[in-house]
Amino acid sequence: MTPLRSSSRPLPPINWRWLHTLAVIGLILRLGLALGSEQIHHPDEIFQYLEQAHRWVFGYGYIPWEYRFGLRSWLLPSWIAAPLYLCKLLHWDQPHLYIPLVKTLACLGSLSVIYSTYFVGRNLSSERSGQLASLFTCCWYELIYVAPRVTPEVVSTYFFVLALAIATRRSPHPEPKTRPKTMWLWGLLWGVSSGLVVALRLQYLPPLAVMVALVLWQQPKLIRNGGLVGMAIVLLGVGWLDAVTWGQPFSSYGQNYLFNKTYGVSSLFGIQPVYYFLESLTYASGGLWIGMLGFIKPVIDRGWLPLASAGIIVLSHSWIPHKEHRFIILAIPLLLLVMAMVLDHYGSSRLTGSSRLTSEPSPSSRQPTWDPRRIFTPLLGTGKTAIATLLVLIIGLGGIVLPPAQGVYRGFYGSPLVGQLYSLTTRQPTLDSYRILAQEPDLRGILNLAHPWFETGGYYYLHRDVPIYFAEHQSLWTGETLGDYVSHIICRTDCPPAPGFQLWQTVGDLHIWRATVSPPVSKILDLDLKNVLQEGVDDRYKPPF
Template identity: 35%
Template sequence: MRSRLAAHPLGCVLALALALRLPLAIWGQDIVAPDEIIQYFGQAHRLVYGHGPVPWEFQVGMRSWLLPGLLAGPIWLVKALGGAPITGLILDKILLCLASLSLVGCAYGWGRMFHGARGGWIAGGLAALWPDLWLMAPHPLEESLSAYALVPACYFATRARQSEARAHSLAAGALLGLSFVLREQLAPAIALIGLMLCGRSPRRWALALAAAGLPVLLAGGLDWLTWGQPFRSFWLNIYLNAVLGVASGSFGGEPVSFYALHLLEDWLWAIIPIAWLARRGARRLPMLALAAMVILVEHNLLGHKELRFIFPAIALIVPLVGVGLAERPLSRKLVLALLSGLLLSPVTAYALLEDSSATSLYSALAARHPCLVAVGIVNSHFVPMTPLFTSTDFTSMQEAARADAIIAPEDTPIPPGFTRDRCVVRDRFFPGKHPLMICAWTRGQGWCGQAGPAPPPPGFVYPPAARGFIITGR
């Protein structure tokens, strides 16, 4: 066994990472943010099956079709083979877990680069075990996918500065361009990495800029093909959110202490060894440390804050901690303090346990009603959704009546035409004194079981600033 581990260290580290990620992809019920259902899985489902609600972002052309298009491929393949929609979504989540291995592989590479095979084991193993990374793995969000490109970009940039190999500069540039396409808010960090990559080398600047321009131009062309205007999703996102303040106006602002407090909640006492070890790792990898700081500072300046927004910074911090941990002989007390804080975090427990029984309603609906597409949640305090259907809050009971199914507390008024399917007691991480009974109601066989064209998408509350950009006929 020891000889096999020694012969294939990277494979063993990646296998460990997959052992934690794949169960979440196949059986996990949690979500990180509604966007993964409404904006991505839901729109991928609509591309393949031709029906489903259309969020306002896709009626004004503020979102790129890149992610929904990529997610639609496995869903289409499963449909062509006669499988159920849920099987296609599980396949998507498995592929997302495979993409997340780029973080583990790069951490291993940096550890081996500076501290040999032992350093690769330590840095790669820590990235495999780090809960923030494996909890995010099955979720199709801009923040996670951009991190899967940004961290390898830093790795190839590090290699390019060491070896001057043209392939490394090209790979770093292409991945930086892809990171920008996936999440343009990373532009300051991407610019910093580009500056540190290229320095005063005209050759490296030419290679990196040419490679970075390719994914950006392709994304602009995709907007032209889908929205009729090149780069529409880029400039409209900036204009609506940064200039007109749609995000802050719709979701509210948070204080500058938001991220610090949430990281303390996420990492508990482990935040102390994390800071110390990351500082040690920054001596070897200043590019990662500076890029992570830029992301944290930039997002602290924005009013609308969510912990997932700084996931790329966390993905950069993890290898810094791993390289710092490998710098000296391992201390059992240090490793225990680090891993116990991460694994005992209430954030980790919440993601794994919260609402596990209530979200099982979706699995039951998927098994008995494979044609259901739109599931309305008509009570805002019932938040959890699982990517089996497109789920959304409708603007009124009249709009909810056009859904295929409704998930809501037992005493919620339900429009006529729905039949109660089943109920469960909401399994809450903090249950309180009064357990909440959650029920599912269904209407017929869903849109895909009806003859004729699908009905128009249900109505949504549009931000007033976005109304002028509504695209009709799409």
């Protein structure tokens, strides 16, 4: 097996001129989907992180049960709060400004996986493996889809692959020429990245533990010391943050384990079979990962670490009763790395000459016309290998609109009709309706008859501190005029008109009705609408805070 220690044979300097171009293409793909669509895969994206950052900066928002019982660290919401606070200072605090800003920053951060997989593939296998790995992570639809989503599993994935790139790093110079300070700083960056992996997603500790053990065993002392300092900094930081926000160091991690593992609260949201992740990975990849296993033997000696990490992620999560495909998103870039090594192994033997794109042709061999074969043949390979490489790219890009997206990424929102193709570029009317109402000057209150609270955009999308009522509140207006409490109603297009309201906007399959008369003083029901209760939790346990 390939060791992690820097090789005595140093890597050649990095001069693949297409790497940054590939990152730009990746950014265009990610921003195109992020800004061209309006879609949320799971309510946690909004209410556990975006909504809490909004509540921190602007002072209002929904409070789900996890934040009443202290199950969540404020680490990720505090990062999201930074650009929101900047928007507040600059008076750009409108959803049509700060939502694209947060998405853009998230997409920029997601580019790290393109660079990291390039270096991991290059370090563990060859230049062409790194190039293929970066190409695949650039174009794979799942990584494009999650790029604008600021959730623990997604952000933790970026830090894990970055840590892997540093752990497998080989210097372009012989090791004695590497400055001690440089080695220590690389170790520090690796330690910080590794610490943040666990701080954000504790369930990623098993695969990280393997990498940490190997680094501490094989890497030079300076890198080990820098890594330990980096992990200590993160450990102290998240402990301090919990002490400030929850009153006790590491309180959120203890509460999370208590409720989800000891009390089994996570099972309230569904229990899936042990084979769920094997099934979802097969379905989401069009069977690609299953096919790869038949050709993996020649690359196990150098690709065992990403392969083992992906396997550990799937196996460790398979024993958790409540399963969602998004929990194992880290496995995707790791499997793409292994796929790159497999195609490199079988493709290099079919190429004539060097398999590297870094070599420049001699002056006598240069041709006056641009020949695309000189660019693409060394990367894609020839014959069956080229077809397999193109198949990965077709599934990767086509997954945005092709059947792999069905069922796996449909989530809670925008469920398609029977026989209707669901695209990951679809705009969800429930989110668009809130963004439209955010611009309405006469907004006094909303009655949402189309969706429950967890299928909306929350106050992060609305950004108006007005009461939002739902279908369960309708009976409270007995004998009173609805227009005294709300100015707008959101309902399906087949709902009957309400007295005193007229149709104002149609957004997809939703109608927005507006009150024809505004009362001098708007009434508000005496309800705590922002502390939303969770059945099976609030009726059994008492918040400790």
